[in-house]
Structures are given as C-alpha cells and as structure tokens.
Amino acid sequence: MATANHLLEVNDLTIHFLLEDGVVKAVNDLSFTLNAGETIGIVGETGAGKTTTALGLMRLVQSPPGLVVKGEINFEGQNLLDLSENDMRKVRGNKISMIFQDPMTSLNPVMPVRDQIAEVILLHQNMSAKEAIVKAEEMLNLVGIRKERSKEYPHQFSGGMRQRVGIAIALACNPTLLIADEPTTALDVTIQAQVLELMKQLKQDLNTSMIMITHDLGIVADICDKVAIMYAGTVVELADKVDLFKNPKHPYTVGLFGSIPDITNDDDELKPIKGAMPDPTDLPSGCPFRTRCDHVRDACAAFNMQKTDVGNGHYVKCILFEGKGV
Amino acid sequence: MHKYILKRLLMMVPVLLGVIIIIFSLNYFMPACPVARRLGDAATPDQIRQGRDELGLNDPYVVQLGRFVGNIVRLDFGDSFHTGQPVTSEIAARFPNTFQLALFGVLLGLIIGIPLGILSATRQYSLFDSGATFLGLLGASIPNFWLGMMLIIVFSVNLGWLPAMGFDTPLHMIMPVTAIGTGSAAIIMRMTRSSMLENIRQDYVRTARAKGQSERVVIFRHALKNALLPIITVAGLQFGVLLGGAVLTENIFTIIGLGRFMVDSMHRVDSPVILSGVLFIALIFSFVNLAVDLLYGFVDPRIRSQYK
Amino acid sequence: MQNTETQQKRKKHSQFREVWKRFKRNPIAMTGLVIIVLVASLIPLAPVIAPGTDFDPGYDVQNLRYRFLPPSLQRHVIYDENGNQIGGSGRIHIFGTDNFGRDVFGRIAHGASTTLSVGFIVLAIALTIGVVLGAISGFYSGMTDNIIMRFIDIILAVPNILMALALGAVMGPGLTTIMIAVGIGAIPGYARIVRASVLSLREQEFVEAARSIGANDFRIIRRHILPNCIAPIIIEATMGLAGAILAAAALSFLGLGMTPPSPEWGAMLSLGRDFMLAGEWHMTFFPGLFIALMVFALNMVGDGLRDAFDPRLRTANISKKKFLRQTAQMRRDLAGGE
Numbered sequence: 013m014a015t016a017n018h019l020l021e022v023n024d025l026t027i028h029f030l031l032e033d034g035v036v037k038a039v040n041d042l043s044f045t046l047n048a049g050e051t052i053g054i055v056g057e058t059g060a061g062k063t064t065t066a067l068g069l070m071r072l073v074q075s076p077p078g079l080v081v082k083g084e085i086n087f088e089g090q091n092l093l094d095l096s097e098n099d100m101r102k103v104r105g106n107k108i109s110m111i112f113q114d115p116m117t118s119l120n121p122v123m124p125v126r127d128q129i130a131e132v133i134l135l136h137q138n139m140s141a142k143e144a145i146v147k148a149e150e151m152l153n154l155v156g157i158r159k160e161r162s163k164e165y166p167h168q169f170s171g172g173m174r175q176r177v178g179i180a181i182a183l184a185c186n187p188t189l190l191i192a193d194e195p196t197t198a199l200d201v202t203i204q205a206q207v208l209e210l211m212k213q214l215k216q217d218l219n220t221s222m223i224m225i226t227h228d229l230g231i232v233a234d235i236c237d238k239v240a241i242m243y244a245g246t247v248v249e250l251a252d253k254v255d256l257f258k259n260p261k262h263p264y265t266v267g268l269f270g271s272i273p274d275i276t277n278d279d280d281e282l283k284p285i286k287g288a289m290p291d292p293t294d295l296p297s298g299c300p301f302r303t304r305c306d307h308v309r310d311a312c313a314a315f316n317m318q319k320t321d322v323g324n325g326h327y328v329k330c331i332l333f334e335g336k337g338v
Numbered sequence: 339m340h341k342y343i344l345k346r347l348l349m350m351v352p353v354l355l356g357v358i359i360i361i362f363s364l365n366y367f368m369p370a371c372p373v374a375r376r377l378g379d380a381a382t383p384d385q386i387r388q389g390r391d392e393l394g395l396n397d398p399y400v401v402q403l404g405r406f407v408g409n410i411v412r413l414d415f416g417d418s419f420h421t422g423q424p425v426t427s428e429i430a431a432r433f434p435n436t437f438q439l440a441l442f443g444v445l446l447g448l449i450i451g452i453p454l455g456i457l458s459a460t461r462q463y464s465l466f467d468s469g470a471t472f473l474g475l476l477g478a479s480i481p482n483f484w485l486g487m488m489l490i491i492v493f494s495v496n497l498g499w500l501p502a503m504g505f506d507t508p509l510h511m512i513m514p515v516t517a518i519g520t521g522s523a524a525i526i527m528r529m530t531r532s533s534m535l536e537n538i539r540q541d542y543v544r545t546a547r548a549k550g551q552s553e554r555v556v557i558f559r560h561a562l563k564n565a566l567l568p569i570i571t572v573a574g575l576q577f578g579v580l581l582g583g584a585v586l587t588e589n590i591f592t593i594i595g596l597g598r599f600m601v602d603s604m605h606r607v608d609s610p611v612i613l614s615g616v617l618f619i620a621l622i623f624s625f626v627n628l629a630v631d632l633l634y635g636f637v638d639p640r641i642r643s644q645y646k
Numbered sequence: 647m648q649n650t651e652t653q654q655k656r657k658k659h660s661q662f663r664e665v666w667k668r669f670k671r672n673p674i675a676m677t678g679l680v681i682i683v684l685v686a687s688l689i690p691l692a693p694v695i696a697p698g699t700d701f702d703p704g705y706d707v708q709n710l711r712y713r714f715l716p717p718s719l720q721r722h723v724i725y726d727e728n729g730n731q732i733g734g735s736g737r738i739h740i741f742g743t744d745n746f747g748r749d750v751f752g753r754i755a756h757g758a759s760t761t762l763s764v765g766f767i768v769l770a771i772a773l774t775i776g777v778v779l780g781a782i783s784g785f786y787s788g789m790t791d792n793i794i795m796r797f798i799d800i801i802l803a804v805p806n807i808l809m810a811l812a813l814g815a816v817m818g819p820g821l822t823t824i825m826i827a828v829g830i831g832a833i834p835g836y837a838r839i840v841r842a843s844v845l846s847l848r849e850q851e852f853v854e855a856a857r858s859i860g861a862n863d864f865r866i867i868r869r870h871i872l873p874n875c876i877a878p879i880i881i882e883a884t885m886g887l888a889g890a891i892l893a894a895a896a897l898s899f900l901g902l903g904m905t906p907p908s909p910e911w912g913a914m915l916s917l918g919r920d921f922m923l924a925g926e927w928h929m930t931f932f933p934g935l936f937i938a939l940m941v942f943a944l945n946m947v948g949d950g951l952r953d954a955f956d957p958r959l960r961t962a963n964i965s966k967k968k969f970l971r972q973t974a975q976m977r978r979d980l981a982g983g984e
Binding site: 352353355356357359360364365367414461462463464465467472475476478479480481483484487488490491495502531564578579580582583585586589590591597600601604605607608609612613615616617620623 | 674806808891930934967
Binding site: 074104110114118122135143165168181 | 539540542544545547549550563564637638639640643644
C-alpha cells in the first residue's frame with residue numbers, strides 16, 4: 013500500500029455528537045483511500061453516518077455538538093485536520109467541493125443562481141466580478157441551463173434543474189475531489205438518471221475523483237470503482253466494486269444484496285434485513301450489527317471491530333473472518 | 339407591482355371602514371355629553387339640547403355615520419369641541435413630533451437590536467449570548483414610561499445633563515427616544531437572534547461554507563438576508579406599537595404631540611379629536627404595513643414573484 | 647374507548663412531567679417562577695406585613711406629618727436636640743412614604759392583588775374569545791375565516807393604547823374600561839396562534855379518524871384539536887399575562903384606571919410623577935420596579951416554557967469555545983488510547 017500515491021487517505025476518522033441525551037457516535041474509525049480519478053461509493057441506510065462523513069471530510073460538521081474526536085484526513089499529502097480555518101477555506105469549493113442531498117434547500121433562496129456560482133469562482137480564482145459572471149454562465153451552460161435563465165432565483169427552477177446548479181457550483185473551480193451526498197435521492201426517477209449521467213460525464217471530462225454517498229446499490233454499480241459499506245457509523249466492508257458485488261463478505265452487505273428484488277429470478281423471495289438500526293446514542297457493545305445479524309454469537313458483543321484483509325484490498329470487519337485474512 | 343399596490347390599497351378600505359364604524363359607534367353610544375361638559379354644571383337642559391342640535395348630535399345613527407364618512411372622504415374631520423379649530427390642522431400641528439418619536443424609536447431599535455441579535459446568534463450559548471438574551475428579556479419587560487421617568491430622575495434631576503421636557507433639539511430627543519426605543523431594541527434583538535439561529539442551520543448556509551466562503555460573509559450575505567423577513571415584520575409592528583406608545587412618552591416628557599393631545603381630549607370628551615386621531619393613526623399604520631409588505635418583495639424574490 | 651382515553655390522559659400527563667423536568671433545569675425560568683411566587687405572596691401577606699387603616703401611617707391612612715419620608719431600613723423616629731424621642735411614625739418605611747404620608751411598600755403590597763387580578767381577568771377574556779375565534783376561523787376556512795380575520799385586522803390596525811383612549815372617552819375612566827380595552831387588544835394574538843395550529847392539525851389523520859366515527863365538529867375541536875395546540879396557547883398566555891399587566895399599568899398611568907385612593911401600581915406611578923422633578927424618586931421607582939419585575943418574571947417563565955415544550959433534540963447548551971475546551975481532554979484520551 014503506497015501511501016504517497018493516494019489522493020486521499022482517511023485514517024481512523026471518528027466523529028461524535030455530544031447531545032444532552034448522550035453521545036451519538038456518528039462515525040467510528042473510518043478509513044479508506046482514494047486515488048486520482050477514482051470513485052468510491054459510501055453505501056448505507058439513513059442514519060449510518062454517511063453525511064456526517066462527508067461533512068467531516070470538508071470540516072463542516074456543526075460544532076457544537078459535533079466533534080472530530082480523532083483521525084487523519086490526508087489530502088494531497090496534507091492532513092486537513094491540521095490546517096488553519098483560513099487554509100481550509102482555500103481547499104473548500106476549490107480542491108474539494110460538495111454536492112448536497114436536497115437541492116430544494118441547499119441553494120440560497122434570495123440570490124440569483126448565477127451569483128451563487130460566481131461566488132465560488134470569485135473566491136478561488138483570480139477573476140474580476142464580470143469575468144466570474146461569464147464563467148458562471150458557462151458553467152450553467154455546461155450543466156444544461158440556458159444563459160437567459162441565469163438571473164433567475166432557485167424557486168423558479170425545478171428540483172432537477174436546481175441540482176444542476178448545485179453541480180455547477182461544485183465543479184466551477186475544477187476540484188480534484190468531488191463529494192456527492194446522495195445527489196439524486198430527492199429527485200424524480202427520470203431526472204435521477206439525467207443528473208447521474210451528467211455527473212458521470214463531467215467527472216470523466218474533468219478527471220475528478222469522487223466520493224459518491226448513496227443508499228442505492230444501482231448507482232454504485234453504475235458509477236463507482238470501489239465501495240465502502242457503512243453501518244451505524246462504521247465501515248463494515250470495503251472493497252473493489254466488482255469484488256464486492258461478486259463476493260460480499262459481511263453479513264450486512266449480504267443482507268443488503270438480499271433485499272434488492274431480482275427480476276431475472278422470479279421465485280427468489282425478497283429477504284429484508286430484520287429489525288431496525290440501533291439507537292445511535294445507545295449502540296450495542298462490540299459489533300453494532302449483532303442485534304440484526306443471522307450469524308450472531310456470544311463473542312460478537314466483545315468484538316473490537318478489527319478489520320481483516322481478505323485479499324485484494326478487500327477489508328471486512330466481522331468476527332466470522334477474524335484471523336482468516338491474508 | 340403597481341397592480342399589487344393598488345390591490346393592497348383596496349384591501350385597506352374595508353379595514354379602515356371597520357375602524358371608522360367601530361370608533362364612531364363607540365362615540366355615538368357614549369353616555370358622556372360633550373356639550374354638557376363644555377357648558378358646565380350651570381347649563382340648562384334647553385341650552386344643552388340646542389348645543390347638541392348645532393353639532394348634529396341629535397340626528398339618527400345612520401345619518402351621523404353617513405355624514406361622518408362623507409366628511410372623511412372630503413378630508414374634513416370637523417372641529418375640535420374644545421379648541422374650535424379644525425381637527426385636521428390640530429393633528430397636522432402635532433403629528434410630526436409623534437411620527438419622529440416613533441420613527442427614531444424604531445431606528446434606535448434596529449441599530450441596537452440587529453447587531454446584538456446577530457452577535458448573540460453567532461455566539462450561541464456564550465457569555466455574550468446569555469448576557470444579551472437576559473438584557474433582551476429585561477428590555478422587553480421594562481415599562482417604557484417608567485424607564486422615561488427613571489431617565490429624567492437620573493439625567494435631569496440628579497445630574498442635570500439633559501432637559502426633561504420638550505422635543506426641539508437633538509439634546510431634547512435623547513431621553514424620549516431612548517425610553518421609547520429600548521423595548522423595540524429588545525424585541526428586534528430577540529427576533530434577529532432567533533431568525534438568525536434558524537437560518538444559520540439551513541442547508542444553503544452549509545453550501546456557502548462548502549464554497550470556502552468566510553464566516554463573516556456567510557453570516558451577512560447569506561444568513562442575514564434570509565433572516566430579514568421576520569425582522570422587518572417585527573420592526574413594522576413596532577412602529578405601530580410606538581405610535582401608540584408615544585402617548586405615554588409624550589406625556590412624560592411634555593412633548594407637543596398627537597398622543598398627548600389625544601389623552602387630553604379623552605379627558606375633555608372631545609370626540610372629533612379622538613375619532614379622527616385614532617383613524618389617522620390607523621391609516622398611517624396601514625401605510626406602514628403596506629411599505630413593510632413591499633419591502634418583503636425587495637428582500638425575498640419568492641414574494642416578489644407573487645406581486646405580478 | 648374508555649381504555650384509550652385513559653391512555654391518552656396518561657400520555658398527556660407524562661408529556662407535562664417531561665416539560666416540567668426540562669423547565670426545572672432552566673435557571674432563568676426558575677428564577678422567574680420564584681419571583682412570581684414571591685410577588686404573588688404579597689397578596690395574602692399584605693394585611694400582615696403592611697397593615698393599613700388602623701395604623702398611622704398605614705398604606706391607606708393619610709398623615710401629612712409623615713409625607714415624603716425617604717426609603718430607610720430604620721424606624722422613623724424624630725428626636726429633639728436633647729436626643730429625646732418626640733415623634734415619628736415609629737415604623738420602618740423601606741420604600742419611603744408618598745405625598746400623603748402613606749407607606750409606599752404597604753401600597754405596593756396591597757396593590758399586588760389589583761394588578762394581578764386585572765392581568766388575569768384580561769387574560770381570561772382575551773384567551774376565551776381569541777381561542778374560540780381562532781378555532782372557528784381555522785376549522786371552517788372560507789367565508790367564516792375571512793370575516794373573522796378581517797375583524798382581527800381591524801383590531802390590529804389601531805394601536806391598543808389609542809383603542810383604550812377611545813373607550814375611555816366613551817365609558818369614562820375605570821378598571822372595567824382598562825380591562826375591556828386591554829382584553830380586546832390581546833385577542834388577535836391568541837386567535838392567530840390557535841388558527842395556525844388548527845389549520846395544521848385539521849388535515850391530520852386523527853381528526854379524519856374522529857370524523858369518520860361520526861364525531862361532530864364541536865367535539866372534534868374540543869377533544870381532538872384544542873388539546874393538541876395547548877403548548878403554544880400556554881406560552882402565549884404567559885407572555886400575554888405580562889403584556890396585559892404592562893398595558894393595564896400604562897393605561898392606569900394615563901389616568902384611565904382607578905380613582906386615586908385605592909392602591910394600584912400604575913396609578914402610584916402616575917401620582918409619583920408629579921413629584922419626580924422635585925426629587926421624590928422613590929414614589930416612582932418602587933411601583934415601577936414591581937411592574938417591571940412581574941413582567942420580567944412572566945416573560946422569563948414564558949421563554950422557559952417555550953424551550954421546555956420544544957421537542958427538538960437538544961444539543962449541549964454551551965458555546966463553541968467552551969465546547970472545544972471541555973472536549974479537548976476527551977479527544978486526547980481517545981486519540982491516545984489507540
């Protein structure tokens with residue numbers, strides 16, 4: 013594992029929320045690497061800590077109550093957690109940018125969309141206000157919005173169009189890393205495909221690395237190179253996409269695949285994972301998935317969530333594989 | 339836009355008509371007789387009846403109401419029973435001070451309330467925030483007339499720094515405006531704080547931060563502009579409250595204004611003054627509300643698009 | 647049916663217990679509550695701590711020999727040049743005496759009942775009318791709603807004090823005038839809050855369910871809708887009580903209230919004002935202080951209730967700086983522990 017080549021290397025990132033009713037352990041010992049041009053999918057149910065992970069990478073977790081407890085985010089050889097707030101601002105929107113989940117709320121309602129794109133350009137590129145506006149209109153054109161509409165406000169656009177504006181903002185400064193937090197979840201199915209296609213194409217053209225946060229395995233299959241499966245704040249399995257789809261190891265991952273309907277196999281019954289996610293303020297000891305796992309055993313309660321390398325950079329955190337790695 | 343203003347002006351008509359009818363009816367059914375009051379105890383019933391006839395007070399309700407409304411449309415508000423002067427000129431002579439008092443009060447409230455509210459919200463739960471929240475609650479609770487009197491006791495009676503009466507020079511204005519504006523400052527501060535807190539948590543603020551925007555710009559350009567709507571609403575309402583509150587302040591600081599005039603007229607049972615004074619203030623207040631509504635559109639494009 | 651109703655009741659009880667639990671933890675709100683209890687306790691205690699008519703000077707006996715005594719913690723005694731006691735009221739006037747030689751604290755203590763009962767009566771009037779109008783307006787939209795809301799607009803178009811002046815001119819000064827004037831002015835607040843709550847509740851499933859089993863409108867409003875907007879009503883009522891006391895004091899100050907001899911805080915202020923420029927500050931300071939204190943305390947409780955009723959997940963109530971300081975150790979422990 014040659015560290016130097018990775019664009020992004022996250023080590024043991026742990027983020028907690030300190031609430032009056034207890035501590036929410038939103039992200040626990042999260043580690044992964046990402047190379048230039050690569051796309052990683054972070055997959056999990058609602059509340060698994062995906063969005064917190066994304067915001068944590070941008071250092072945008074609301075604090076208080078959020079707290080990056082420990083970890084490293086090495087981006088282009090530098091630990092982002094060590095940067096001053098000022099230096100971090102030069103990274104945000106410029107080297108690393110983000111597309112948010114809900115386009116209905118993530119744009120400023122009282123600012124024309126053009127100005128919202130120009131804002132990020134003015135911040136990071138040496139341009140006059142006029143040039144930035146021209147560039148903003150180019151960006152709009154790139155995502156398929158006509159120049160005439162550039163002076164309009166977010167409420168005058170549909171959800172899909174707004175998400176295109178969000179994409180334009182995110183890509184305006186040619187970031188090396190793009191974090192997309194469920195960019196299509198809030199959109200209609202037909203629009204989803206369009207937006208996804210647009211992102212895929214732009215990513216290719218601009219050679220951007222991407223972290224795609226989603227709960228949709230279809231999107232993963234479509235767009236990602238590797239996948240991290242997240243459950244209750246922990247990455248339980250991390251692998252190359254093909255490897256993971258062919259050979260899922262962790263019972264949760266297996267369960268996820270089991271809960272997808274398969275139209276080619278009629279008599280195959282849908283097998284949803286039983287139970288529900290544990291209360292985030294009161295996670296079970298040991299493996300958080302043990303309360304829903306079919307393979308649960310007594311030792312699970314004491315399992316230290318050590319990761320096991322089962323070969324080919326395929327990691328899994330499960331007691332079933334402890335000591336069986338390569 | 340013009341169409342919207344016209345529509346709003348038309349909507350004001352029934353409300354003002356309602357005010358007229360209610361105020362007029364109160365006056366019509368009032369037991370106290372202004373003629374008897376003016377003529378004193380020595381007046382004979384005949385004199386009173388004659389006096390009432392001259393003023394048209396013996397006509398039926400509908401006739402009097404019709405005449406009243408007709409006069410108002412011609413901007414004729416009648417003569418004061420007490421001074422004999424046209425009410426219009428009496429009001430015109432006194433209103434500027436009242437208007438200034440209320441306006442400066444609201445401005446003081448905005449100048450103090452908005453910055454404090456923003457600071458308080460951006461430093462939620464800090465010592466500053468607790469202090470400002472406490473002062474905000476205190477400021478909203480202190481009776482403005484009591485505050486005025488305390489200011490007079492301290493700064494006029496004991497220190498001798500400021501004049502206790504009148505509203506002629508900026509020096510005269512300091513205490514009345516402080517007395518009337520403190521409550522508004524507190525209320526505007528509280529609204530600014532909660533509105534900012536609400537907006538700071540919004541997704542678009544996170545988007546602005548994700549662009550690498552500095553916290554200062556995030557707060558002022560993004561959050562504040564969105565937080566303005568309820569602040570404007572409260573400031574507009576405060577203007578109305580202060581137009582009423584001026585009654586007390588003018589009394590305490592012996593300012594020649596509409597409010598004090600109306601209190602005196604109430605004691606004198608000078609009904610034309612009361613009627614038209616209330617109506618006049620209601621009219622001014624309605625226009626202020628209209629202005630506030632138009633400001634909404636200026637601030638928020640979503641509302642602007644409804645104006646068309 | 648019986649069973650579900652008791653269950654509902656139990657649930658409601660536990661909700662209030664939960665609110666009380668959160669309220670108790672709020673120091674500002676509890677301070678307010680203590681102040682209210684202390685001021686309210688003046689009502690039963692007034693005859694004991696400030697006896698009136700049979701004492702000279704009491705709260706209601708004029709004795710010009712003792713006028714304008716300054717506030718003092720000592721008994722009022724007058725000595726001759728030889729140090730012999732030759733006079734004085736012999737009593738402690740902690741807030742001094744007024745221009746008629748009446749004890750200011752005694753008058754404040756006796757005035758508490760007037761001030762508080764005016765506040766509560768106004769609240770009762772405005773709350774009843776406001777809730778009924780708001781509920782009807784929200785439940786039956788369309789024409790009914792329109793008429794009621796225009797009526798509310800009319801009330802809102804005239805500043806309260808001016809409405810009171812007009813009423814004062816018509817009805818003559820008196821407590822009733824004040825209560826009606828302040829009460830009318832307070833209606834729109836309650837009506838609007840209830841209307842907004844009802845509008846949002848009207849479409850919810852449990853209302854649909856009640857309708858489907860044949861409950862009539864009155865029953866639906868009374869049993870299903872109003873209990874569910876009790877929180878905003880309680881908060882508004884607390885703040886409204888403060889507003890009513892403030893407004894009543896203001897009107898009383900303007901001479902719309904009681905005839906002077908009976909003690910009332912606003913009227914005391916009005917009386918004190920005549921002697922303010924002569925330096926008799928205590929006659930205005932103390933009655934005003936009690937008005938401010940009472941209003942402040944009610945607002946503190948109102949704010950506390952609002953926070954306590956708010957079901958959102960509460961974050962630790964500390965500033966960013968303090969948060970980072972407090973968590974520094976924890977971060978070190980966790981990071982070093984690996």
